[in-house]
Amino acid sequence: NAGVTQTPKFRILKIGQSMTLQCTQDMNHNYMYWYRQDPGMGLKLIYYSVGAGITDKGEVPNGYNVSRSTTEDFPLRLELAAPSQTSVYFCASSYSAFSTDTQYFGPGTRLTVL
Amino acid sequence: AQKITQTQPGMFVQEKEAVTLDCTYDTSDQSYGLFWYKQPSSGEMIFLIYQGSYDEQNATEGRYSLNFQKARKSANLVISASQLGDSAMYFCAMREPAGSNYKLTFGKGTLLTVNP
Numbered sequence A: 001n002a003g004v005t006q007t008p009k010f011r012i013l014k015i016g017q018s019m020t021l022q023c024t025q026d027m028n029h030n031y032m033y034w035y036r037q038d039p040g041m042g043l044k045l046i047y048y049s050v051g052a053g054i055t056d057k058g059e060v061p062n063g064y065n066v067s068r069s070t071t072e073d074f075p076l077r078l079e080l081a082a083p084s085q086t087s088v089y090f091c092a093s094s095y096s097a098f099s100t101d102t103q104y105f106g107p108g109t110r111l112t113v114l
Numbered sequence B: 001a002q003k004i005t006q007t008q009p010g011m012f013v014q015e016k017e018a019v020t021l022d023c024t025y026d027t028s029d030q031s032y033g034l035f036w037y038k039q040p041s042s043g044e045m046i047f048l049i050y051q052g053s054y055d056e057q058n059a060t061e062g063r064y065s066l067n068f069q070k071a072r073k074s075a076n077l078v079i080s081a082s083q084l085g086d087s088a089m090y091f092c093a094m095r096e097p098a099g100s101n102y103k104l105t106f107g108k109g110t111l112l113t114v115n116p
Helices: none
Strands: A004-007 A012-013 A021-023 A031-037 A043-051 A055-056 A064-065 A076-078 A089-094 A111-112 B010-014 B019-021 B033-039 B044-050 B063-068 B073-078 B088-095 B104-105 B110-115
Touching: A021 A031, A021 A089, A021 A111, A031 A111, A043 A064, A043 B073, A043 B104, A064 B044, A089 B044, B019 B110, B033 B063, B044 B063, B044 B073
Parallel strands: A012 A111, B010 B110
Antiparallel strands: A004 A021, A021 A076, A031 A043, A031 A089, A043 A055, A064 A076, A089 A111, B019 B073, B033 B044, B033 B088, B063 B073, B088 B104, B088 B110
């Protein structure tokens, strides 16, 4: 099992450009999440999904969009990149929403907006 | 108020010694989960250990154990017999019941350095 995979690993964008961060999991997990990690900080939730076709906002959704057309894939879209979106982005998944259920993370995408 | 507090920005330990990384949390829920993740310099987030709020025994996973003191709302990570490869950032996180966007709330982390 590959677990949670993310592409690309690194990306540099110019202000105003758009891009999609890809996330795929092969664990048949229903729940998927996007977090961002700013320097010296823990992770903050951007968007999450409880199943194919169902997504909702987290703590810091502004400037991002998501879709979930399949169980496996949960892409994150940046429409008009801004320097404040320079961060490391992590995708995660879990089997359930129970507070006891572990979230497993992908390797991260390091994004710089100049 | 912060929900997860890690008061040690950095810790040093000698190889083969034990080290405790502190974590206190704040919640009014009765059902919650506490997690520790390791983030090496390569950047990935690696799940280490989990403790449920109703678990009476402290969780253990190999050299990792969680010192769970519910009344004090603390969930400290103990690493026994430290190895050079344990040098990394360690994050404590809490997951509360649905209604909190299912998210994990993370502390700011503790950078552990293991000296030879």
